[in-house]
Amino acid sequence: MDCGGWNDPRNGYPMKKILRLSVNGKPREDAVAENALLIDYLRDTLGLTGTKQGCDGGECGACTVLVDSQPRLACSTLAHSLAGRKVETIESLSHEGNLSRLQRAFHEHLGTQCGFCTPGMIMAAEALLRTNPHPDRTAIRAALAGNLCRCTGYVKIIESVEAAAQEQSV
Amino acid sequence: MAALPDFQLLHPATASDAIRMRALHPGSRYLAGGTDLLPNMRRGLVATEVVIDLGGVDELTDLHEESSALYIGAGVTLAVIAANRTVQDRLPALAQAASGVAGPTHRVSATLGGNLCLETRCRFYNQSESWREANAFCLKLGSDTCRVATKSPRCYAAFSGDIAPALMVLDAKVEVLGPLGTRVLPISDFYRDDGITWLAMTPDELLVAVRVPLKTGWASAYEKVRVRGAMDFPLAGVAVALRRENNTIADLRIALTGVSSRPEFVNGLDALAGHPLDDTALAIITRRIKLGIKAMETTLIEVPFRRRITPVLAKRMVERLWEMVSTSLS
Ligand SMILES: Cc1cc2nc3c(=O)[nH]c(=O)nc-3n(C[C@H](O)[C@H](O)[C@H](O)COP(=O)(O)OP(=O)(O)OC[C@H]3O[C@@H](n4cnc5c(N)ncnc54)[C@H](O)[C@@H]3O)c2cc1C
Numbered sequence A: 001m002d003c004g005g006w007n008d009p010r011n012g013y014p015m016k017k018i019l020r021l022s023v024n025g026k027p028r029e030d031a032v033a034e035n036a037l038l039i040d041y042l043r044d045t046l047g048l049t050g051t052k053q054g055c056d057g058g059e060c061g062a063c064t065v066l067v068d069s070q071p072r073l074a075c076s077t078l079a080h081s082l083a084g085r086k087v088e089t090i091e092s093l094s095h096e097g098n099l100s101r102l103q104r105a106f107h108e109h110l111g112t113q114c115g116f117c118t119p120g121m122i123m124a125a126e127a128l129l130r131t132n133p134h135p136d137r138t139a140i141r142a143a144l145a146g147n148l149c150r151c152t153g154y155v156k157i158i159e160s161v162e163a164a165a166q167e168q169s170v
Numbered sequence B: 001m002a003a004l005p006d007f008q009l010l011h012p013a014t015a016s017d018a019i020r021m022r023a024l025h026p027g028s029r030y031l032a033g034g035t036d037l038l039p040n041m042r043r044g045l046v047a048t049e050v051v052i053d054l055g056g057v058d059e060l061t062d063l064h065e066e067s068s069a070l071y072i073g074a075g076v077t078l079a080v081i082a083a084n085r086t087v088q089d090r091l092p093a094l095a096q097a098a099s100g101v102a103g104p105t106h107r108v109s110a111t112l113g114g115n116l117c118l119e120t121r122c123r124f125y126n127q128s129e130s131w132r133e134a135n136a137f138c139l140k141l142g143s144d145t146c147r148v149a150t151k152s153p154r155c156y157a158a159f160s161g162d163i164a165p166a167l168m169v170l171d172a173k174v175e176v177l178g179p180l181g182t183r184v185l186p187i188s189d190f191y192r193d194d195g196i197t198w199l200a201m202t203p204d205e206l207l208v209a210v211r212v213p214l215k216t217g218w219a220s221a222y223e224k225v226r227v228r229g230a231m232d233f234p235l236a237g238v239a240v241a242l243r244r245e246n247n248t249i250a251d252l253r254i255a256l257t258g259v260s261s262r263p264e265f266v267n268g269l270d271a272l273a274g275h276p277l278d279d280t281a282l283a284i285i286t287r288r289i290k291l292g293i294k295a296m297e298t299t300l301i302e303v304p305f306r307r308r309i310t311p312v313l314a315k316r317m318v319e320r321l322w323e324m325v326s327t328s329l330s
C-alpha cells in the first residue's frame, strides 16, 4: 500500500512521479506531477497540442482522446490514472502525411469550420467506427452527443462520419 | 480553467487498502471516473491534499448475477451497466437511467459509485471561483447565507443523480465498507435531506456495491426532463416500478431526483394496492408526488415548472407501464 512517508504531502509537493504508458503507439516514461491532468500532460509535456481544451471541465468533448480504444475526456482524467494504458490522440491518425479516412471525410464533406471541436469529434467518431463499422445516423448522433460544435450545426459532421464509414466498407 | 490544486495521489489495490488510506488521511477524497470530482476540483469546490484513486481496485468492478439479485460493484461503469443484458431485460429503469447520464464519453468512465455519491448541485455553487467570490459565496462553501433561501439555516442544493431513483423503485440495497466491517442498507437510507451532507455514509466508509433484486412480474422505467436533450442533469427525474394484477395495481413504487437534496421515494402509494388505475388513483399519485417535491431555485429553470412537470411525467409513465403489462399478460 503506497501511503508511506516519503511522499507525505507535508514533505513538499506537487510530487513528480514516473508515469509509464503508451502514447500514440510509443512507450513513454515521464516524470509527471501527481495532480497533472491528462490534457496538460499531452499538451504541455508531450507537445501534442491537437487535443483541445474547449470548456472549464467535462462539458464540450473537445479534449476527447482514446484510452484502450475507448473515448475519454482528457480534461477530466488524471495522467497517473492511466499507468500502463494505451492513449491515442488526433496526432496518431495520419500516417506519413496521409490523412485517416475520418480526417479526409471531415475535410471533404466540410465537417470542420473553425476546427476547434474537430479533434474531439474525430476521436469520438474513431471510437465508434472501431466498435461499429457501419453505424446509422442514430448511432452516430448518439456517439457524438457529448461533443459540442459552435460552427457547423452538426449536419456536416454527421455526413462526414457517414462518408468515412462508407469508405471503410468498400 | 484553473489547474488542479496540489495533492498526493494514492493507488489502493483493494477496498480494504482504500479505507485504511482513508483512515490515515481523513480529509482525502475518493476518485472513481472523475467526471464529477475533477471538474469540481478545478472550480475550487473541493479542496483536498490526498486523492485516493479507486481505478485499480478490481473487486469494485465485479458484476454478477446471484440467485435472485444482480450484484453491481461501485466501480462498474454506466456504459457497462446500460449495455448489460440482465439490466436491459429485467431492470429497465436502471438501464434507462444509466444510458441517460451525461454524454456517451462520460459514461465510459463514470461509475455507479460516483453517480450515487454525486455532489449536490446549485446554480450558486457550480460556478467558477471568481463568480462565487463576486456573490460572497454561500452556506455550502462556508459562508453564512444561502443565496437561494436567504433566511434558511440549511442548504437546498439538489441531488441530481439519475441512478438513485431507479435503484429505489427497484428496491436495491447498498453495501458499505468501513473500519468495522460491511454494512448493508436500503438505498433510501443512504441519503439525507441536506444539500451539504446528503450521504448517510461516514467519512471513513467506502461504497462497495449495490444489490438489485431480480423480481418477476414488475415493469419499470426512468425518464427525465432536462434543458439540453443531448446531455444534461435532470431538472426532474422520475423512476416508476409497477406490478399489475388483472385490472388492479398490485404494487406501485415511484422515486424522484433533481427536486430535493436527496433522491425522494414517494410515500403513501401502498394505499393504491388493489385499486384500478383510474382518475382517483392518478389524482392520489399526483398529490403524493407533490408532497415529495422540495424543489428550490437551484436551477436556472424556475421551480413552478419543475413542480408541474414531475407529476405529469410520472402519470404518463405509470399509464404507459400499465398498458405494457396488460399487453404482456394477454
Ligand atoms: C457535462 C456533464 C453532464 C453530466 N450529466 C449528468 C447527468 O445527466 N446525470 C447524472 O447523474 N450525472 C451527470 N454528470 C455527473 C457525473 O458525470 C456522473 O454523475 C457520474 O456518474 C459520476 O461518476 P464518476 O465515477 O465519474 O464519479 P467521480 O467524479 O469519480 O466521483 C463523484 C463523487 O463520488 C465519490 N465516490 C466515487 N466513488 C465512491 C465510492 N465507491 N465510495 C464513496 N465515494 C465515492 C467521489 O469521492 C466524489 O465525491 C454530468 C457531468 C458532466 C461533466
Ligand code: SF4
Binding pocket: B121, B122, B123, B124, B125, B138, B139, B140, B141, B145, B146, B147, B148, B149, B154, B155, B156, B157, B195, B298
Ligand atoms: S442552496 Fe443555498 S447554500 Fe446551498 S449551494 Fe445553493 S445558495 Fe449555496
Ligand code: FES
Binding pocket: A052, A053, A054, A055, A056, A057, A058, A059, A060, A061, A062, A063, A064, A073, A074, A075, A076
Ligand atoms: S475540455 Fe471540454 S470536455 Fe474536456
Ligand code: FES
Binding pocket: A111, A112, A113, A114, A115, A116, A117, A118, A148, A149, A150, A151, A152
Ligand atoms: S467547427 Fe468550430 S466548433 Fe466545431
